[in-house]
Amino acid sequence: MSAFIESVRAALRTKRYSLQTEKSYLAWIRSFIRFHDLKHPTDLFNEEIEQFLSHLAMNRQVSAATQNQALCALIFMYKHVVKREITGLKYSFTKKPRRMPTVLDVQEVSTIIGFMKGKYRLIAALLYGSGLRINEALRLRIKDIDFTNKTVFVFRGKGGKDRYTLLPQKLVEPIKQQIEVSKKVHKRDLEDGFGLTSLPPSLIRKYGNAAKDTAWQYLFTSSTRCEHPHDGYVCRHHIHQTAFRKNLRTAVVASGINKRVTAHTFRHSFATQLLLGGTDIRTVQDLLGHSDVRTTEIYTHVIGSRFSGTASPLDNLAY
Known part of the structure; x- marks a missing residue:
C-alpha cells in the first residue's frame, strides 16, 4: 500500500499542493484505507466512502471543516490517482456555521x-x-x-x-x-x-x-x-x-x-x-x-456599527 500512497504524494506535488495539504490528505487517505481493513481504494466505492464519513461524524464527532477536508482528500485520490470520478454520494460538503470572531480590546x-x-x-x-x-x-x-x-x-x-x-x-x-x-x-x-x-x-x-x-x-x-x-x-x-x-x-x-x-x-x-x-x-x-x-x-457586525445610535428599550425603562 505504500506504493499507492507514494503515487498520491506524487500527484499532490505535481498539482503543486502545499506541504500542509499533502500531509493532511495523506493522513485522511491512510485513515480511510485502515478503516476498511487495508483494502485497496480501487475496490472501495460510494458505500464505503459514506461509511467512513459517517464514522467521522458519528463516532469521532469531527467538525464540519474536518469532515469536508476528509472528503476533499478522497475526491482528490479517486480523481487523480484511481482515475474514477465520485458521483452520487449521499454526503455533500457540510456547510460550516457562521461564527462571529473573537476579538480583543x-x-x-x-x-x-x-x-x-x-x-x-x-x-x-x-x-x-x-x-x-x-x-x-x-x-x-x-x-x-x-x-x-x-x-x-x-x-x-x-x-x-x-x-x-x-x-x-x-x-x-x-x-x-x-x-x-x-x-x-x-x-x-x-x-x-x-x-x-x-x-x-x-x-x-x-x-x-x-x-x-x-x-x-x-x-x-x-x-x-x-x-x-x-x-x-x-x-x-x-x-x-x-x-x-x-x-x-x-x-x-x-x-x-x-x-x-x-x-x-x-x-x-x-x-x-x-x-x-x-x-x-x-x-x-x-x-x-x-x-x-x-x-x-x-468585522462591522463585531463592532456593532450596524446598530450605531440605537438604544435598547430597557434603557428607557424605569425599574
Missing part, C-alpha cells in the same frame, strides 16, 4: 503580549500590528521588510495572493534586532558549509546558491537545520506554529483573560481596531488580503 492585547517574551512577543505584535495570519508571519524573510516605506510584503498568502501591509513604527527596532539574530545564525550555517534557506518546491533549481543570500533567510529561523521535504537539500526553515501556540497559551492563562484566544484572534482585533479608528472598509480588505469585501464586512 487594546488593553487585552497589551496584557497578553506583555506576558510573551523574545521572538514570540514580536510575532504576536506583528499579528496584531500588521494583520498577518500566523503562517504569513512565520514565513517572512528578511527581504520582505521595507523599513523605508514601512511595509511588510506577504508572499503567496491565502489563495496564493501577494500583498503589502503595514509595518508598525514600534516594531522597527525589534525587527532590526531579530534580523541581526537571523544573520548570526546564517553566518554559522555558512561557516559549517550550509546556508541554504528553505524554498517552495523546485525553486532551488531556479535560484541555486542565491538561496544562501542573507535577504532570503527567514526572519524567525528554526533552531535546527533540516532536509527539505521535497527537494532533499539541507536547509534552515522557520520556527513551527506549535512553538508559538504554546507560548501564546501560557500568556493567555497568565493574563487571566477569559476568552478563547488563538493566533488568528490578533488578526481579527487588527481589523476591528482599524474600523473603529475610521479606516474605510476597502483599505482594511486590502490589508487583510480578502478577495471579497463581504468577508471583511463581518
Whole structure:
C-alpha cells in the first residue's frame, strides 16, 4: 500500500499542493484505507466512502471543516490517482456555521503580549500590528521588510495572493534586532558549509546558491537545520506554529483573560481596531488580503456599527 500512497504524494506535488495539504490528505487517505481493513481504494466505492464519513461524524464527532477536508482528500485520490470520478454520494460538503470572531480590546492585547517574551512577543505584535495570519508571519524573510516605506510584503498568502501591509513604527527596532539574530545564525550555517534557506518546491533549481543570500533567510529561523521535504537539500526553515501556540497559551492563562484566544484572534482585533479608528472598509480588505469585501464586512457586525445610535428599550425603562 505504500506504493499507492507514494503515487498520491506524487500527484499532490505535481498539482503543486502545499506541504500542509499533502500531509493532511495523506493522513485522511491512510485513515480511510485502515478503516476498511487495508483494502485497496480501487475496490472501495460510494458505500464505503459514506461509511467512513459517517464514522467521522458519528463516532469521532469531527467538525464540519474536518469532515469536508476528509472528503476533499478522497475526491482528490479517486480523481487523480484511481482515475474514477465520485458521483452520487449521499454526503455533500457540510456547510460550516457562521461564527462571529473573537476579538480583543487594546488593553487585552497589551496584557497578553506583555506576558510573551523574545521572538514570540514580536510575532504576536506583528499579528496584531500588521494583520498577518500566523503562517504569513512565520514565513517572512528578511527581504520582505521595507523599513523605508514601512511595509511588510506577504508572499503567496491565502489563495496564493501577494500583498503589502503595514509595518508598525514600534516594531522597527525589534525587527532590526531579530534580523541581526537571523544573520548570526546564517553566518554559522555558512561557516559549517550550509546556508541554504528553505524554498517552495523546485525553486532551488531556479535560484541555486542565491538561496544562501542573507535577504532570503527567514526572519524567525528554526533552531535546527533540516532536509527539505521535497527537494532533499539541507536547509534552515522557520520556527513551527506549535512553538508559538504554546507560548501564546501560557500568556493567555497568565493574563487571566477569559476568552478563547488563538493566533488568528490578533488578526481579527487588527481589523476591528482599524474600523473603529475610521479606516474605510476597502483599505482594511486590502490589508487583510480578502478577495471579497463581504468577508471583511463581518468585522462591522463585531463592532456593532450596524446598530450605531440605537438604544435598547430597557434603557428607557424605569425599574
